[in-house]
Amino acid sequence: MAVGETRFPAMPVIEGLRLGTAMAGIKKPGRRDLVVIEIPEGAKVAGSFTLNAFCAAPVTVAKQHLAECQARGEGARLLVINTGNANAGTGETGLRDARTTCAELARLAGVPAESVLPFSTGVIGEPLPMERLLAGLPQALESLSADAGAWQQAGEGILTTDTRAKGASVTLEMGERTVTINGISKGSGMIKPNMATMLAFVATDANIEQPLLDTLLRETVDRSFNCISVDGDTSTNDACMLIATGRGAAVASDEQVAIFRNGLQRVMTELAQAIVRDGEGATKFVTLQVQEAATREEALDVAFTVAHSPLVKTALFASDANWGRILAAVGRAPLHGFDVGRVTIDLGDVRLVEQGGRAASYTEEDGSRVMGEEEIVIRIALGRGDEGATVWTTDLSHDYVSINADYRS
Template sequence: MAVGDARFPEMPVIEGLRLGTTMAGIKKPGRRDLVVIELPEGARVAGTFTRNAFCAAPVVVAREHLAACVARGEAPRYLVINTGNANAGTGEAGLRDARASCAELARLCGVGEDRVLPFSTGVIGEPLPMDRLLGGLPGALETLGDGAMAWREAGEGILTTDLRAKGASVTLELGDATVTINGISKGSGMIRPDMATMLAFVATDAAIEQALLESLLRETVDRSFNCITVDSDTSTNDACMLISTGRGAAVVSEEQVAVFRNGLQRVMTELAQAIIRDGEGATKFVTLQVNSATSRQEALDVAFTVAHSPLVKTALYASDANWGRILAAVGRAPVEDFDVTRVTIDLGEVRVVENGGRAAGYTEEAGSAVMAREEIAIRIDLGRGEEAATVWTSDLSHEYVTINADYRS
């Protein structure tokens, strides 16, 4: 299952960046599961990582290596990503394995070990099959390329339970020049990002200073990957990386920054929404919009309370217009001095709740017609202030339970 007909785009070249993918047998035979991304000298990299206290070994090492590079005024030269094994919950042995993967790739490419960043995704608590991972690196390097096929194969090579590769691309006009932003992401379950998502890699040929790159990443992640949830579980391995190769036009003026920020937000949002559309067992794509809150955080609290309700999510799966479940979830959100008589709730174009109860004009037929759709918008107006937030989620189906019950079998 997956919602909508999201097709992987034809990615243009990002000058100076190459991607290579191979089948190392880490996940299972005959499947792409090891990706190497090569960055040019002079590039800049920013990253955000999971806040899960049990963060995976590659997260620890990637943070360390990125910080060391930035402190020297350099950038990483290579990213190495494996699927099929998260290398999380693996203690000191996991850290040794993450560092060993960096050391071997660094040796093969003639760079310093800390100029390689590792990323992993898959089953937690299992040791990495290092013989297969290290043995697969030369094959990944042999396939390095910068064209559309290299992007597509990399998008496929980072997947776990995902049903389809996820990519997004925009080309922007910056005065007389153009710049491109490409991105790939993966994620289907264990999705409630607390910084980014399972894994996302976004690159641009624009030249952007380090401080601005980091600021742009934080801003756009906060309104994209940090606004999605499938099952309320934050992964041990979340990472989102933003790469500037510096081979294109410089982003300097306020106008250029605004144009680039808007383009980057489009890519980040499209990648984030693609994860929800491909959520484990998902049959519905749901937009939860909360308006008239006293703060953005209050709006997010209400939206996530509704999005995380198993009763709301199962009603969505059943196309059951059981609006009382939505009302109850809104009512238990952490909101101070809540005046429920000022709240309105709409299912699509249908007003469901007003004045503290069911809207006078509401009919079960109208509500059921909206809930039967593949894409549903739920709008909640708190009548308290001027702030708003939007969260994207999916329904909870029998298939979700089956996928996660059988995940390790």
């Protein structure tokens, strides 16, 4: 189940970057579950990782290896991603397995082990099936390719409970040259990223210096992946990587940076929204716009309070115009000096709340009409300032419970 029609886009070649997949049988036979991304020498790599204190072993190792590469003035050369097993909550054994994976792939590819970054997604608390994983590495390397099909196969190879591969691509005019940005992501449940998303890998042929690449990743993640929620849970394995191969146009001037930032934000936002549209059991795609807040943080607090309310989410699933649930959620957001008389709440084109209560123009028929739609916008104006924020979320259906009740079976 997913909301809306989303097709995997055509992906232009990014010179020097190749992707390969394998069917290693990590959890289920006969499906792609191991991905390798080869990065050309001289490329710059930036990363954003989960803030969950129980971060997975591959997150710890990837952060260490990335820091070592950057300290030497080098970039990572290979990313290796497995699905079916998160290698989280696995202690020293998990760290050893993540490092062993890097060492074996490095040996096969002829690069230093520290230039390999590992990523995992799947069930928490179970050891990696190392024999199967390591046996799949040669197949993944042999299948390395730069074409559009390789991007889609990689997008399929990182999925868990997702129902479809998620990709986004833009081509930007940079003077007389062009710059391409391609990206894939995965995520369907355990979605309330506190840095990025479950897993996302974005690459560009642009020539960008490392400090700027780090800044652009942080800025665009903050307004994309950090603005989505399916169930309010932050994963142990979240990671978002941005690769700049340097084979294309330079991004240095203010104008070039602005053009590139806008394109990158578009890719990040499309990937983030694709995760919400494919949320576990989702039947509704919901945009929460909070306006007239004193600060952006305040606007996000209100938006996420509504997004995480089980009562609001189940009303959305039922297409029940129970607007009091939205009002109650806004009222319990962690704001100080909240004047409810200044708040307005709109459901699509229908005014729900004004002057502290139900809007005089509201009718149950109008509210039910909007709640029955597949894509819904809820606008909340706080009357406290000029800041705002937008968050994307889903409803909460019977299927969400069923999927997670049966997740390990």
